Amino acid sequence: MNAEPMNRTGEPVAAAKGEVLLSVEHISLRFGGVKAITDVSFDIRKGEVRAIIGPNGAGKTSMLNCINGFYHPQEGQITYKGVRRARVKPHQAASDGIARTFQNVALFKGMSTLDNIMTGRTLKMNRNFFWQALRHGPAMTEEIAHRKVVEDIIDFLQIQHIRKLPVGKLPYGLQKRVELGRALAMEPELLLLDEPMAGMNLEEKEDMCRFILDVNNEFGTTIALIEHDMGVVMDLSDRVVVLEYGRKIADGTPAEVKADQAVIDAYLGVAH
Amino acid sequence: MANATAGQADTFPKLLMRNARERGGRVAFRHKDLGIWQSWNWAQVADKVRAYARGLQDLGLKRGDKVAIVGYNRPRLYWSMAAAQWLGAVPVPVYADSVADEMAYVLDHAEAVFACVQNQEQVDKILSIAERLPRLRHMLYDEPRGLRDYDHEKLHDIGQVIAAGAEALKASPEAPAAIEAELSAGSGADLGIILYTSGTTGRPKGVMLSHYNVITAAEIGCQFDGLTESDEIIAYLPIAWVGDHVFSYAQAIIAGFCVNCPEGPETVIDDRREVGTTYAFAPPRVFETMLTVTMVRMEDAGPLMRKMFHYFLGVAKKHGENILNGEPVPLGGRLLYKLGDLLVYAPLRNRFGLSAIKVGYTAGEAIGPELFKFYRSIGVNLKQLYGQTEAGVYITMQPNGEIKADTVGKPAPLVEIRIDDNGEVLYRSPSIFGGYYKDPEKTAETMTADGYVRSGDAGFFDESGHLKIIDRAKDVGKLSNGDLFPPKYIENKLKFYPNIKEVVAFGQGHDYATVALNIDLTAVGNWAERNNVVYASYQELAGHDLVYDMISKHIDEVNRSLASEPLMGGAQIRRFLILHKELDADDGELTRTQKVRRGFIAERYAPLVKALYDGSTAADISTEVTFEDGRKGVISANVKVRDAAVYPAATGAKPVTARAA
Known part of the structure; x- marks a missing residue:
């Protein structure tokens, strides 16, 4: 699906707007017997706001941790700016232009x-x-x-x-x-935001949304964010990937995702 | 020479050019941006304004056109006023926090063809009401952030307009002369500015002031307090308010002093400290907030510090005012005060950013005597003035050495005052306005045949010739038994308690007086923290029984005080309640200058008012609230009502009835 040509030299290539900046292919992450992420693939395009959503424990934060090198997935690979990365350390990811914020403020x-x-x-x-x-x-x-x-x-x-x-x-x-x-x-070229609006009141959320959109518009920064507030996700993001129990269950525009039966079931529960 | 120039300089742009000639190198404006104070001297400002005027002319601005100015205090917005005036156009400053609907009314009524606004927020607001403003042709903005992708056909960056104007002036040899001709075509009698009053009642009215009016008003103040080019002021009050226009624009240009624009509303106190202003103007609310914040912080200080603080505040209370007024004080008191100054007052003044203050004014509303005396006792020369937009601000002011907490001072220079039969204050001076814009009917109502203006306030002169304001003339009402009921007087007495933020008094035509009030979340919140009172929201704290007990004590004190005053004994508060939400200008409950709109509130909270008079101990209410972006929500609550004890008039000893709710 992500038929990005393999970069032989290992030198990063600058992506133009709309091109794939980072792609995640068949990632699986296990902690002992616990499967945090199972065979997830998606991509992040240059200049877009990409949301990762899902119920608690779906593996969203683990996904971000894999992207910025905090965790090392057992299977699959991550390609960033055309370079396939084997094991990357967080500080290397940082100097490559990936910045992030944390779910629990880490200042x-x-x-x-x-x-x-x-x-x-x-x-x-x-x-x-x-x-x-x-x-x-x-x-x-x-x-x-x-x-x-x-x-x-x-x-x-x-x-x-x-x-x-x-x-x-x-x-x-x-x-x-x-x-x-x-x-x-x-x-950064790629900004990873882990629940930037958790615990905020409406006004603070609105301010934060405005800042995220401004960062995206003014600096052209690509943004991947995890968020629970569906209203925020629908307003902000260009594309949404939905995880549940470590698997990808949907991927597409906010409108597509909202109409997806699997997503509705995951969020609202389903009668058995 | 100086005289001849002053004679010619009868408009603000002309005065600006005079400043560029006479004190070109002195700093005229400062703006803290990116953490650094950026500054412009008078010569630079004059250059910018001239280029700006040319830029506006090229965009099609003509003599007599109206230019709306919307935003926080920014040098370029002040320059927009000067540039518009240069071309003979009339600036119309608008309150930046008005919701879209209010702004649409003012812009439409003023027939604004241009709007100079601060940022994207204001651009969006005006774009959202664009279809109601067919006359609006161009919009100019100060801060380009977020506006890059907007359609720039009718939208311009002020910086670029100035640059284009400067280019145009350089491009042809005739251009400078042509723009100078525009300048000299203006005269002092021209309409200089339209200031919309905040509208305590009904729609805002546009007060028309000529250059001559504003210059006269500004000069009254400059002479009265000896303002010179070495003064410093911080501009942080709404630019649409006459006070800011006279203090931060008119007087700055006339006396040639420096106007400092802070980074934002939240940084004012720090920025003021950095600048060390010598001249200040603020509504009581600002002084109140500074004091409340300090007191709250002192509660968290160590016991030794706290003891020292309170001891020396006691010393200041005893001797401070006398020392400031130059009255005799025993040597011991003087020495103690000196020590206190070293340990407490000077650091406190420094914290408030008032170390270098020469004179500070409070106006807009009555100030609490305690609050007023506090600032004076720590050595801040705080004075009161009484003013109105229609007067170009000054009506009365307190001369040095004749300061009383409960009066607003003597008539300002050039101002004549007359008290009407119904107690209303009437005034006349060369600075009074030329009428309301497009509203001859209202103008006729306000101006008497012999040129006096009806202030709408009731007041009287005391034995030393100082004016004392009781209330709005039409608001001084009567209870059903004929006793006087001055709502604002009661409200102010209560508002002087730091725990109480806003009060509305009811009683007109009823058997007795009642109040509905808002607690101050900072003060009461801190109290709650110290007393283990748990709450999640304003609403919850406001409904707490212990809070009611505390407020009940304040009401009791006010009742005692009312009982001890002649004629006021009948207006004691029988019942009260604490409102479940804070009164807000966005909901129309307060005016933009934060005055309560009594009638509107009585209507909106009708079930609560009913409960105040039918003896019930609680009432249900749900109210609609408007957020700043115009969306609406509903808050509902069950509000408790309590009784208060009253005292026999003019003796003030024991309660007549004492019922607990």
Whole structure:
């Protein structure tokens, strides 16, 4: 199905809008005897918002963890920008342009919003430890450039008022926004969002939707997100893949997926 | 020379050019963007505004056209006003948080042909009502974010319009002279601005002010408080409000001081601290919030800190005001106050961003005497002024050294005041408005034949010549037994408690007075946390019995105070309830300047009002709420009603009836 030509050289190829950026082929993931994912295949196209939905325990987060190299599937393969990856480490995935946020916010609680987002720039900093410790000359110039990017993100996410506050003190909705900011600071090509709207009230959700759409429109970032709120999924995403008990049960546009009998059964339960 | 120039400079764009000549290098505007204060000096601003005017002209803006200005305080929106005025067009600032329907009314009524807006949110809002605005030809925006894919046939980036204007001015040798001619064609008598009043009653009315009106008003204030080009102000109040227009636009241009635009509404306190404003203007609400936040935080401080804080606040209460007013204070008191200043007051002022403050004004609504005295006692020269849009702001203001918490001061320079037979305050001055836009009927109702304006407020002068405002003239009502019932007076007394956010008093034509109120979620929420009161929502907290007990104590104190005042004893509160939802401007319950709309609320909450008077102890209610995007939802609740004790008038000792609900 995903007849992407095999890239012999192993060099990443830049995908144009609409081309396949990442494809997942016949992935299976087991933890001992527990099958988390069984033979799942789908692809993510450049510039789209791809939603992964499914009931609790369907293997959605495991899927994201496979994509960014946190888990290593026993079977199947992942092709990213034309390169087939065997075992990839999370930091390699990050330097390849895959950024993510977590279901349970994973920020440095004692650090300010600004510093947290600045950590997202770590991979882009070129000066070595010596220069950075000196904090003068080239390291300073570099820091100013990175600060500019971070300030743009702060402006973009409208979190100026919490710039200097420690994130541990912030309400949950804002922490989620800071986490998105940190992921954006990596200037990713593929952004993985694990339940970006969990635990938010309606207004926070609407804000978050707006930010996700803006990220997609303004920066052209490809987004894969896990979300439970069906309204959000239908509004945001271009294509949806549905998992249930580690298997793919549907894949298509939001409208197609919504009409799919298997999906309805999975979500609403089915009479036996 | 200076005089001759001042004589010519009779419009704001002309004054702007004067500033560019006389103090071109001084900073005129600052805007905190991307974490850094970006600044423009007067020469740069004048250049930008001239280029902008040319850009607008090329888009087809003509003399007499109306230009809507919508958004938060941004330098380019202020420049939009100046650029429109340059061409003889009339800026019409609109409240940025108005819902689409309200905005449609104002834009349509004002016949706006251009709209200069802040961002995508406002663009979307106006696009959603575009079919009701056939006259609107072009829309200009300040922040391009999210707007890239929009159809740009009628939509323009302000930055690009300015750049195009600058190009056009360079392109031909005649262009600069032509744009200068547009400038000199304007005169002080021209209509300068239309400010829509917030509309406590009915639809908003467009108050027409000429350049001359606004210049006169602004000069009154500049002279009264000795404002100079070295002053700093932070612009954060709605640009559609006359206060902001006079303080952040008119006076800044006349005195030549710097206007600082914060990053956003949430950062105002921090930004103010960074700038160190010398001149401030805020409704009581702003001062109240600052104090509430501080008090709440102090509750979480260590015991030693808390003790020190409260001890020195006590010292300040005793001596602070006297020291500020220059009255005699014993040496011991002076020394203690000095120590307190070092340990508490100065850091506190610094926190509030009021370290460098020369004079601060509060207006718009009555301020609580406690709140007012608090700021004065820690050394902030806070004063009250009484003003209206129709007056170009100033009617009365408090001169230094003559500050009283319960009056609004003496008539401002050039203002004459007369009290009508029914107690209504009438005023006349060179800065009063030229009428309501397209509404001669309302204008005739408001203006008397001899040129006085009816303020609509009832008040009287006390023995020292200070004006005291009681209430809206038409709102001062009577109970069925003929006793006076001043709702706002009662409401304000209650609102001075930090636990109470909003109050509506009922009683007109009834046997006794009652109130419905909103608790303050910050203050009561903190109290709940400390007292192990569990709640999930405003509604739940508001209905809590312990909260009712607490509010009941406040009501009791207010009743004692009313009983001790002449004529007010009859207006004591017999019954009260706590509303299940917060009153909101989006639901039409408050005006955009956050004043309660009593009549509307009485209608909307009719079952509750009925319960207040039929003796029942609870009532069911369901209300429709409107979200900011216009969608609607329903909240329903069972609201409890409680009785309150009343005291014999003018003695104020023991309760006459004491019933618990």
